[in-house]
Amino acid sequence: MTGAAGYVGGVVVRRLLAEADTAVIGVDACEMPHGADGVREIIDAPGLRFVRADVRDREALRPLAAEADAVLHLAAVVGDPAGRRDPERTREINVEASRGLIELARDAGVGHFIFVSTCSNYGVADEGRLVTEDDELNPVSLYAETKVAVERLLLDDPSFPSTCLRLATVYGAAPRMRFDLTVNQFTIEALTEGVLSIYGEQFWRPYVHVEDVARAVSLVLATPERSVGRVFNVGDSGENYTKRMMYELLKERLPDLRAEWVSVDEDPRSYKVSFERIRSELGFETTWDVPSGMDQIIRLARLGAFPDPGAPRFRN
Numbered sequence: 001m002t003g004a005a006g007y008v009g010g011v012v013v014r015r016l017l018a019e020a021d022t023a024v025i026g027v028d029a030c031e032m033p034h035g036a037d038g039v040r041e042i043i044d045a046p047g048l049r050f051v052r053a054d055v056r057d058r059e060a061l062r063p064l065a066a067e068a069d070a071v072l073h074l075a076a077v078v079g080d081p082a083g084r085r086d087p088e089r090t091r092e093i094n095v096e097a098s099r100g101l102i103e104l105a106r107d108a109g110v111g112h113f114i115f116v117s118t119c120s121n122y123g124v125a126d127e128g129r130l131v132t133e134d135d136e137l138n139p140v141s142l143y144a145e146t147k148v149a150v151e152r153l154l155l156d157d158p159s160f161p162s163t164c165l166r167l168a169t170v171y172g173a174a175p176r177m178r179f180d181l182t183v184n185q186f187t188i189e190a191l192t193e194g195v196l197s198i199y200g201e202q203f204w205r206p207y208v209h210v211e212d213v214a215r216a217v218s219l220v221l222a223t224p225e226r227s228v229g230r231v232f233n234v235g236d237s238g239e240n241y242t243k244r245m246m247y248e249l250l251k252e253r254l255p256d257l258r259a260e261w262v263s264v265d266e267d268p269r270s271y272k273v274s275f276e277r278i279r280s281e282l283g284f285e286t287t288w289d290v291p292s293g294m295d296q297i298i299r300l301a302r303l304g305a306f307p308d309p310g311a312p313r314f315r316n
Helices: 007-017 058-067 080-085 087-108 142-155 182-193 210-222 243-253 276-282 290-302
Strands: 024-028 048-052 070-073 112-118 162-167 169-171 195-199 204-209 231-234 240-242 258-262
Touching: 007 024, 007 210, 024 058, 058 087, 070 087, 070 210, 080 087, 080 142, 087 112, 087 142, 112 142, 112 210, 142 162, 162 210, 169 182, 169 210, 182 195, 182 204, 182 243, 182 290, 195 243, 204 210, 204 290, 210 231, 210 276, 231 276, 240 243, 243 290
Parallel strands: 024 048, 070 112, 112 162, 162 231, 169 204, 195 258
Antiparallel strands: 204 240
């Protein structure tokens, strides 16, 4: 598993270790400000072998791939701002390193390769309907372009057993916390600052809790007979929101909250997504919704869990 110490990775590792007869080789370069926060508390847990290695280092990954029954590939430069900061490095890590890992896994005879992608691949879509896995992809950011490129590498080779998971925008508390994701950011800023600067309030996006992502990954790993060769959106069809809707949800919880509506055209993405395939084919149902995720963050923040939410380690 790559990206094991990250925001999603740390939650996924814990979920997998809780399952019987499951061992995890977790790989992460730990180069970002958060370091190994995602797995620090469980670094010596039975069943976990943590390897500090760069996903671009094929020689470091080669013996690990040889031991693996399945590969879960999470490691990436994640998000549009991070991707724009160094486009060459983003392509190197997100595309070329992924290509190398796929080749290593194929050569090692790995039985299942799971690639974690994003619903951002849909870009701009007709708001009158929910887009599905069969709809045309329309990436409008470098980050999404790199994810689409790796999906195509996998889907163009049906002989290699793989699954692509397009995650809705993730939120919720995690050992390696992030406050640069919309729900998390809005909630902590609403609580600590009392005002939200909101642009693109009319654009739609789907959202999914990080713990539900971990459940989906676990389910896909456990059901290769149903998931190999498939692409699944990960989330719930009822969890599509606009930023204005999120402001209204937070206003219910924090009545003194104010909004500053900003006109900015830098992020044109707007899409509502269907998650019917993962529900009907794998029986997956989410256990969280955005309001309960907001309540979780507010509760933890009031308990002092995030004394410095503006610190670099909480952002990509």
